[in-house]
Amino acid sequence: DTGVSQNPRHKITKRGQNVTFRCDPISEHNRLYWYRQTLGQGPEFLTYFQNEAQLEKSRLLSDRFSAERPKGSFSTLEIQRTEQGDSAMYLCASSLLGQGREKLFFGSGTQLSVL
Amino acid sequence: AQTVTQSQPEMSVQEAETVTLSCTYDTSENNYYLFWYKQPPSRQMILVIRQEAYKQQNATENRFSVNFQKAAKSFSLKISDSQLGDTAMYFCAFVMYSGGGADGLTFGKGTHLIIQP
Numbered sequence: 001d002t003g004v005s006q007n008p009r010h011k012i013t014k015r016g017q018n019v020t021f022r023c024d025p026i027s028e029h030n031r032l033y034w035y036r037q038t039l040g041q042g043p044e045f046l047t048y049f050q051n052e053a054q055l056e057k058s059r060l061l062s063d064r065f066s067a068e069r070p071k072g073s074f075s076t077l078e079i080q081r082t083e084q085g086d087s088a089m090y091l092c093a094s095s096l097l098g099q100g101r102e103k104l105f106f107g108s109g110t111q112l113s114v115l
Numbered sequence: 116a117q118t119v120t121q122s123q124p125e126m127s128v129q130e131a132e133t134v135t136l137s138c139t140y141d142t143s144e145n146n147y148y149l150f151w152y153k154q155p156p157s158r159q160m161i162l163v164i165r166q167e168a169y170k171q172q173n174a175t176e177n178r179f180s181v182n183f184q185k186a187a188k189s190f191s192l193k194i195s196d197s198q199l200g201d202t203a204m205y206f207c208a209f210v211m212y213s214g215g216g217a218d219g220l221t222f223g224k225g226t227h228l229i230i231q232p
Binding site: 033035040041042043044045046048056059089091093103104105106107108109 | 119159165208220221222224225
């Protein structure tokens with residue numbers, strides 16, 4: 001069990017640029033979640049996958065946000081035309097459906113700074 | 116929509132003391148799970164304890180225990196014999212249970228717990 005891995009740890013970008021974050025879940029986990037956490041707040045749910053199917057995406061913050069999990073393993077979160085308000089920590093978590101699936105394991109996050 | 120409220124932005128206690136963090140939630144659902152997560156300065160969220168709503172018995176994990184009052188929609192966390200390493204942000208969280216799928220966790224705003232030496 002190597003844990004949930006997120007890359008990069010930090011990302012600094014200029015307003016208007018596109019950014020992509022990667023999440024590698026625990027290998028046998030079939031559910032993968034993305035959250036956003038701004039300073040002084042709890043994480044905010046964005047979207048989740050069961051295997052390669054994206055089961056909930058209405059909570060993505062705008063149409064500039066998209067996520068994929070093409071082979072049911074790693075996932076990417078892309079933000080297009082970044083804005084300063086997108087600056088936050090983006091957290092990924094995974095779980096195993098059917099066996100304490102509500103017990104999420106979180107990665108260390110990607111800290112995004114938009115200048 | 117479910118909401119989770121943590122009314123204590125910050126708490127500070129002496130090492131070895133017992134401390135209780137408060138959490139209330141609002142839902143019309145009957146099947147759900149409640150959690151306490153710890154987020155140290157490294158910012159990695161760590162599960163502390165969880166409670167299934169259908170279980171009347173309060174969950175315990177070593178020095179951590181909860182007081183789950185379903186009718187009052189209250190879910191407090193008690194930390195006994197507090198240690199310096201318990202210093203962190205603590206988040207209360209809620210998720211509905213449904214066999215075919217679920218939303219993600221709904222988190223409160225957190226309580227910053229400081230353990231003083």
